Amino acid sequence: xxxxxLAAGEGTRMRPLTESLPKPMLPVADRPLVAHTxxxxxxxxxxxxxxxxxxxxxxxxEHFGDSYRGVPVSYAVQEExxxxxxxxxxxxxHLDGEFAVLNGDDLYDPAGLADLFSGGPAVGTYEVEDPTPxxxxxxxxxxxxxxxEKPADPPSNRINVGAYVFPSEAREWLDVPMSERxxxxxxxVLERVIDQFxxxxxxxxxxxxVGRPWELLEANEWKLGEMESAVRGEVRGDAExxxxxxxxxxxxIEPGVVIEGPVLVRSGAHVxxxxxxxxxTLLAEDTEVGHGVEVKNTVVMSGSNVPHVSYVGDSxxxxxVNLGAGTQVANLRHDEADVTLMVKGExxxxxxxxxGVVAGDGAKTAINTSLNAGTKLSAGAVTKxxxxxxxxx
Numbered sequence: 001x002x003x004x005x006l007a008a009g010e011g012t013r014m015r016p017l018t019e020s021l022p023k024p025m026l027p028v029a030d031r032p033l034v035a036h037t038x039x040x041x042x043x044x045x046x047x048x049x050x051x052x053x054x055x056x057x058x059x060x061x062e063h064f065g066d067s068y069r070g071v072p073v074s075y076a077v078q079e080e081x082x083x084x085x086x087x088x089x090x091x092x093x094h095l096d097g098e099f100a101v102l103n104g105d106d107l108y109d110p111a112g113l114a115d116l117f118s119g120g121p122a123v124g125t126y127e128v129e130d131p132t133p134x135x136x137x138x139x140x141x142x143x144x145x146x147x148x149e150k151p152a153d154p155p156s157n158r159i160n161v162g163a164y165v166f167p168s169e170a171r172e173w174l175d176v177p178m179s180e181r182x183x184x185x186x187x188x189v190l191e192r193v194i195d196q197f198x199x200x201x202x203x204x205x206x207x208x209x210v211g212r213p214w215e216l217l218e219a220n221e222w223k224l225g226e227m228e229s230a231v232r233g234e235v236r237g238d239a240e241x242x243x244x245x246x247x248x249x250x251x252x253i254e255p256g257v258v259i260e261g262p263v264l265v266r267s268g269a270h271v272x273x274x275x276x277x278x279x280x281t282l283l284a285e286d287t288e289v290g291h292g293v294e295v296k297n298t299v300v301m302s303g304s305n306v307p308h309v310s311y312v313g314d315s316x317x318x319x320x321v322n323l324g325a326g327t328q329v330a331n332l333r334h335d336e337a338d339v340t341l342m343v344k345g346e347x348x349x350x351x352x353x354x355x356g357v358v359a360g361d362g363a364k365t366a367i368n369t370s371l372n373a374g375t376k377l378s379a380g381a382v383t384k385x386x387x388x389x390x391x392x393x
Contacts, residue, residue, distance in 0.1 A: 001045070001046050001047060001048075001098060001099065001100055001117050001165070002046070002047070002048045002050060002094070002095060002096070002097070002098075002099040002100070003041045003046040003048070003049055003050065003099070003100040003101070003102060003117075004050045004052060004076075004087075004088055004091050004095075004099060004100065004101045004102070005034065005037060005038060005041070005049060005050070005051050005052065005102050005104045006052050006084060006087045006088070006101065006102070006103050006104050006162075007022070007024040007034045007051050007052060007053055007060055007104035007105075008022075008052045008053050008054030008055060008057070008077075008078040008081055008087055008090075009022070009023060009024070009054070009055060009081055009105070010022060010023065010054075010055040010056075010081070011023025011024075011026075011055075011105070011211070012344060013211050013212050013343050013344055014026065014211070014212065014213060014216070015360070016318065016358065016359075016360025016361075016363075016376060016377070016378045016379050017213060017216070017301075017316060017318050017358065017360060017361075019360055019361065019378070019379040020056065020361060020379065021056060021059065021318075021319070021361070022054075022055045022056045022057070022059060022060065023105050023210075023211075024037075024060065024104040024105050025056075025059050025060060025063070026210075026216055027220075027282060027284055027299065027301060027302075028107075028210075028216070028219045028220055028223050029220060029223035029224050029226075029227065029264055029282060030223075030246075030264060030266070032063060033104075033105055033107075033210055033216075033219065034051075034060070034104040034105065035063065035064075036107055036223065037102055037103070037104050037105075037106060037107065037108065038051075038064070038068060038104075039069070039110075040107075040108045040109070040110040040113050041100075041102060041113060042068070042069050042071055043110040043113075043114070044110050044111075044113035044114040044116070044117050045114060045117055046071060046100070046117065047071065048071065048072050048074070049064075049068060049071055049072070049073045049074070050073075050074050050075070050076055050091045050094045050095075051064060051073060051074075051075050051076070051104070052075075052076045052077075052078050052087045052088070052090055052091050052104075053075055053076070053077060053078070054077060054078040054079065054080075054081055055081070057075075057077065060075075061075060074094055076090040076091035076093075076094060077090060078090040082178075082182075082183055082184055083178075083179070083182075083183030083184035083185055083186075084101075084103075084162075084183070084184070084185060084186035084187075085174050085175075085176050085184040085185055085186045085188060085189050086183070086184040087186075088101055088174055088186060088189075089174040089175060089184070092171055092174060095168075095171045096168075097168045098120075098165065098166065098167055098168055099165070099166055099168075099170075099171070100116070100117060100163075100164065100165045100166070101162075101163070101164045101166065101186065102162065102163050102164075103161075103162035103163070103209070105209070105210050105211065106161060106162055106163075106207065106208065106209050106210065107206075107207065107208045107210065107219055107222065107223075108124070108161070108163060108204055108206075108207055109204050109205045109206040109207065111205065112124060112163075112202060112203065112204035112205055112206075112207075113163065113204075115202045116163055116165055116202040116204075117165060120165070120167075120197075120198070120200060121165055121166060121167050121193055121197045121198070121199045121200065122164070122165040122199060122200040122201070122202050123137065123144055123160065123163065123164055123165075123190070123199060123200070123201060123202065124160075124161045124162075124163030124164070124202050124203075124204045124207070125137055125139075125158040125159065125160070125161065125201050125202065125203055125204065126158065126159055126161045126203070126204050126207040127157055127158050127159075127203070128157055128159055129157070131151075131154040131156070131157045131158070131159050132150060132151060132152065132154060133150060134150065134159035134160060135147055135148070135149050135150070135159060135160035135187060136148050136149075136150075136151055136154040136155060136156060136157075136158070136159055136160070137155070137156055137158050137159070137160060137201065138155035138156060139155070139156050139158060139201055142200055142201055143198055143199060143200065143201065144194055144199040144200075144201055145194065146191070146194065147160060147187050147190060147191065147194075149187070158201065158203075160187070161204055161207045161209070162209070163202075163204065164186070164190065166189070166190075166193060167193065167197055169193075169196075170189055170192075170193055173189050173192050173193075174189055176188040176189060206222075208222065212341070212343055212348070212350075213316050213341065213358045214341065214350040214351070214352055214355055216299060216316055217280075217297070217298075217299060217314065217316060217352075217355075220280055220282050220299055221280040221297070224244075224261075224262040224263070224264055224280045224281075224282065225244075225262050225280065227244050227246050227261075227262055227264065228244065228246075229241075229243075229244050229245055229246065229261070230246050230247070231245070231246075231247045232247060232248055232249040233247040233248055233249055233250060233251035233252060233253065233265065233267075234251070234252045234253065235247060235253045236252070236253060236254050236255050237254070237255025237256070238255050238256065239253045239254065239255055239256065239257040239258075239259075239272065240257070240258045240259070241253075241259050241261070242258070242259065242260045242261065243260050243261030243262065243263075244261035244262040244263075245259050245261040245262070245263050245264075245265070246263070246264045246265065247265045248264075248265060248266050248267040248269075249267055250267035250268050251265045251266065251267055251268065251269045251270070251271075252269075252270050252271070253265065253271050253272060254270070254271060254272030254273035254274075254275075255272065255273050255274075256272055256273045256274035256275075257271050257272035257273065257274065257275050257276075257277070258275075258276050258277075258278075259271070259276075259277045259278070260277070260278040260279075262280050262281075263277050263278070263279075263280075263281045263282075263283070264281075264282050264283065265277075265283045266282075266283060266284050266285045266287075266302075267285055267286075268285045268286035268287075269283045269284070269285065269286065269287045269288070269289075270287075270288045270289070271283065271288075271289045272289070272290070272291065273291055274291050274292055275289045275290065275291065275292070275293045275294070275295070276293075276294040276295075277289060277294075277295045277296075278294075278295075278296050278297070279296045279297030279298070279313075279314075280297050281295055281296065281297060281298050281299075281300070282298075282299045282300065283295070283300050284299075284300060284301045284302040284303075284304075285302040285303075286302055286303050287300045287301075287302065287303065287304050287305065288304075288305040288306065288307055289306050289307075290305075290306065290307035290308050291307075291308060291309065292308065292309040292310075293306050293307070293308070293309065293310050293311075293312075294310075294311045294312070294313075295312050295313075296311075296312070296313040296314065297313060297314045297354075298312050298313065298314065298315045298316070298317070298356070299315075299316045299317065300312075300317045300321075301316075301317060301318050301319045301321070301361075302319050302320075303319050303320040304317045304318070304319060304320060304321040304322070305321070305322045305323065306323045306327070307322075307323075307325070308324075308325035308326070309325055309326055310323050310325070310326060310327045310328060310329075311328050311329055312327075312329045312356065312357075313329055313331040313354065313356050314331040314352070314354045314355050314356045315329055315331070315355075315356035315357045315358065315359070316357075316358045316359070317359045317363075318358075318359055318360045318361040318362075318363065318379065319361045319362070320361055320362050321359045321360075321361070321362065321363050321364070322363075322364045322365070323364075323365045323369075324364070324365045324366045324367040324368070324369060324383075324385075325367050325368070326367055326368040326369070327365045327367075327368070327369045327370075327371070328369075328370050328371070329356040329357050329371045329373075330356065330370065330371065330372050330373045331354045331355060331356035331373050332353065332354050332373060333353075333373055336353065337353075338350055338351055338352055338353055338355075339352055339353070339354065339355035339373045339374045340374050341355070341358070341374050341376065342376060342392055350374070354373075355373060355374060356371070356373060357371045357372075357373075357374075357375050357376065357377065358375075358376045358377070359376070359377040359381075360376075360377060360378050360379030360380070360381065361379045361380070362379055362380045363377040363378070363379065363380065363381045363382070364381075364382045364383070365377075365382070365383045366382070366383050366384050366385040366386075366387065367385045367386070368385060368386045369383045369384075369385075369386070369387050369388075369389065370387070370388040370389065371389050372388070372389060372390040375389055375390065375391065375392055375393070376392040376393070377389075377392075377393045378392070378393065381393045
């Protein structure tokens with residue numbers, strides 16, 4: 001089956017992490033976010049991949065090339081991001097027959113996708129306790145009868161996960177009017193399909209939409225938790241690895257280091273001496289965690305350094321970030337409320353009691369900087385020696 005992967009968006013809710021990197025290419029364990037989506041599709045049995053690209057598209061093209069895991073790959077360009085139907089419309093010239101559509105920034109259980117792709121129009125559903133923030137399906141037996149966006153009175157607790165199989169006729173139905181929020185919505189196409197076809201519901205056992213920085217942490221917690229231990233790099237002296245730990249070829253773990261998994265230390269990373277790394281932590285390529293540093297449940301993206309006597313917890317550090325000696329990250333509110341983060345001008349609860357900071361590419365802190373829980377450093381932001389940062393920089 002041809003499968004369209006939507007990977008054109010910038011991901012403004014992920015800023016500052018996406019100021020120069022498209023959201024689908026943010027790291028989740030050992031590969032970009034969208035690669036997990038593509039891998040799930042490949043494992044489910046697709047025979048052609050069509051990636052819709054746009055913002056910083058060359059990064060996506062370089063990763064997947066013309067073939068991925070033996071499956072041919074082609075690209076469609078969405079020059080302006082005007083919604084999901086608009087994105088699929090960009091891929092229309094590639095479509096021939098029944099086709100699937102997946103969100104490139106969602107994680108899916110491959111077994112559920114295999115069921116979805118087994119034949120005929122279908123939608124992926126996921127059961128949640130509170131469906132009101134989502135698109136919710138009205139269901140009769142195993143068939144969809146409608147979809148309602150963010151309803152006050154949901155017709156079911158099974159939500160839309162952005163996974164569809166459309167009949168070939170839908171190729172001609174992609175030019176839909178702009179919605180109230182200024183986008184051409186794929187759900188408008190789906191409603192026409194529901195009117196004319198029996199559309200199956202397929203329950204996805206595990207799914208996650210990844211749209212905001214704390215969800216990137218959660219995505220890494222999921223995928224790092226699925227790893228199996230493997231040590232191919234160099235572990236020196238009395239360094240101790242506990243739990244599930246992967247040390248890639250070219251990584252170095254110095255004496256005195258304690259790593260408690262699930263932790264992935266990627267090629268070129270250097271840890272220690274006398275560092276403590278724990279929780280679901282990703283140390284990406286060519287990162288450094290130095291003497292006396294503790295890193296807990298954090299994503300450290302490629303080229304970043306935490307070299308001297310610092311604490312970083314429940315945080316996301318972009319590429320080429322440098323934390324000066326003695327930098328300390330707070331990740332807990334004293335009133336025990338969930339930490340909030342500014343997202344597109346609005347202070348939003350992360351739903352997490354512990355959450356630290358988000359630092360954009362090239363951010364740098366000076367010696368003895370303190371960063372408050374829920375603060376963001378924009379790409380290239382800097383701090384002063386001894387500064388206490390309590391607002392976004």
